Amino acid sequence: MELTDERRTEVYESLLLTRRFEEAVLEAYESGGVPELPHLSIGQEAVGVGATYALEEDDWIAPSLRTRAPILMRVPLEEVVAGMYGTRSGPSEGRTTQHHMGSTERAILGTTGMVGSHLNVAVGAGLSSRQLGNDRVSTVFFGDGATTRGEFHTALNYAAVEDLPVVFVIENNGWTEETPIGQVAAVEEDLIEFAGHDLPSSVVDGQDADEVIAATAEAAERARAGDGPTLLEMKTYRYRPHAEVIPERRDEAEIERWKARDPVTIYRDRLLEEGIVDEGWLEDADASIRADVEAAFQFAREDPLPPEEAMYQVYADVEVDRDGGVVR
Ligand SMILES: Cc1ncc(C[n+]2csc(CCOP(=O)(O)OP(=O)(O)O)c2C)c(N)n1
Numbered sequence: 660m661e662l663t664d665e666r667r668t669e670v671y672e673s674l675l676l677t678r679r680f681e682e683a684v685l686e687a688y689e690s691g692g693v694p695e696l697p698h699l700s701i702g703q704e705a706v707g708v709g710a711t712y713a714l715e716e717d718d719w720i721a722p723s724l725r726t727r728a729p730i731l732m733r734v735p736l737e738e739v740v741a742g743m744y745g746t747r748s749g750p751s752e753g754r755t756t757q758h759h760m761g762s763t764e765r766a767i768l769g770t771t772g773m774v775g776s777h778l779n780v781a782v783g784a785g786l787s788s789r790q791l792g793n794d795r796v797s798t799v800f801f802g803d804g805a806t807t808r809g810e811f812h813t814a815l816n817y818a819a820v821e822d823l824p825v826v827f828v829i830e831n832n833g834w835t836e837e838t839p840i841g842q843v844a845a846v847e848e849d850l851i852e853f854a855g856h857d858l859p860s861s862v863v864d865g866q867d868a869d870e871v872i873a874a875t876a877e878a879a880e881r882a883r884a885g886d887g888p889t890l891l892e893m894k895t896y897r898y899r900p901h902a903e904v905i906p907e908r909r910d911e912a913e914i915e916r917w918k919a920r921d922p923v924t925i926y927r928d929r930l931l932e933e934g935i936v937d938e939g940w941l942e943d944a945d946a947s948i949r950a951d952v953e954a955a956f957q958f959a960r961e962d963p964l965p966p967e968e969a970m971y972q973v974y975a976d977v978e979v980d981r982d983g984g985v986v987r
C-alpha cells in the first residue's frame with residue numbers, strides 16, 4: 660500500500676481525533692454528564708487507526724469493547740457522541756450505546772458485553788464474502804484477555820481450516836481488567852504462539868501506526884488473494900484503568916514507560932522530521948479537531964431522547980404492539 664504524504668497526514672488526523680474524542684469523553688464523564696461507563700483506549704489509538712487505514716472502506720470491521728478508532732473513522736462524530744448520551748441520533752436510535760456499537764451500512768459489526776463473542780461473527784462475515792463471491796476482508800480486534808476464551812480458538816481454527824479472508828488483530832495491552840495476561844495465558848512469550856505453526860502470524864509494534872498499516876495491508880492482501888487468515892499481535896498499552904470505575908493497580912513506572920512511546924507523539928514527530936508538516940499545520944489540525952469534538956458533544960447534549968418505539972425491535976425485526984403481541 661502506497662502511503663503518500665497526504666495520506667500520512669490523514670493517519671495523523673485520525674490518531675488525534677481518537678485521542679481528543681476520548682479525552683473529551685473522560686472530561687464529560689468526570690463532570691457527571693455521561694450515562695455510559697467509559698472504557699477508554701487512550702494510548703492504543705495506532706492499532707485501530709493503522710489497521711482501518713490499511714483496509715478498503717467496505718471491508719468488515721469487528722471492534723473490541725475498547726477499539727474506538729475504526730468507529731470514529733467510519734461513523735459521523737455526532738452519531739457516536741449521541742450514542743454515548745443515549746439520544747435519538749445515536750446508533751440504532753438509542754437501542755445500543757456507542758460502547759458496543761455497530762453499523763452494518765459502514766461495515767462495522769457491533770460486539771456484545773461477552774468478551775470474545777464477536778470473533779466468530781467476524782469469521783462468519785469472512786465466510787459470507789466467500790459465499791457471495793466478493794472480496795471483502797473481515798478484520799476483528801480483540802484484547803489479550805479474549806485469547807483465553809474458547810471463542811478465540813474456535814474462530815482461528817475454523818478460519819484457518821476454511822482459508823477464510825479474516826485478519827485477527829490482538830490488541831495486546833498486557834492486562835485483562837486488573838490481571839496481567841502472563842498469569843492467565845499458557846504461552847511462553849507472545850500470544851501468537853496460541854495459533855500453532857500453520858497460520859501466518861506476526862508481532863507488531865502497535866504504537867507505530869506505519870508498522871500497523873504495513874502489517875495489516877499485507878494480511879489483507881493475503882486474505883483477498885484467497886490465502887486465508889492471519890493473526891497479528893499488536894503490542895500496545897492503555898493509559899487509563901480498565902474502566903473509569905476501576906481503581907488503578909498497575910505500576911506507575913510501567914505506565915510512564917509506555918507513555919514515552921506515545922502513538923500520537925511518535926507519528927507527529929515523524930511527520931515533522933520528514934518535513935511533511937510544520938508546527939503551524941499541527942496547531943491548526945489540533946484546533947480544528949478540538950472544535951469538531953466540542954460541536955459533536957454540544958449536538959448530542961441537545962439531541963432529544965429516542966422515541967418510545969426505540970424500545971421495540973431490539974432482538975428481532977418485527978413490530979409489536981404495547982402488549983407485546985406481534986403485529987407484523
Ligand atoms: C466472557 C466474559 N468474561 C468476563 C467479562 C468481564 N470483562 C469485561 S472486559 C474484560 C477484560 C478484557 O480484557 P482484554 O480482552 O485484554 O481487553 P482490554 O480490556 O484489555 O482491552 C473482562 C474480564 C466479560 N465481559 N465477558
Ligand SMILES: [Mg+2]
Nearest residue numbers: 802803834835
Ligand atoms: Mg488487555
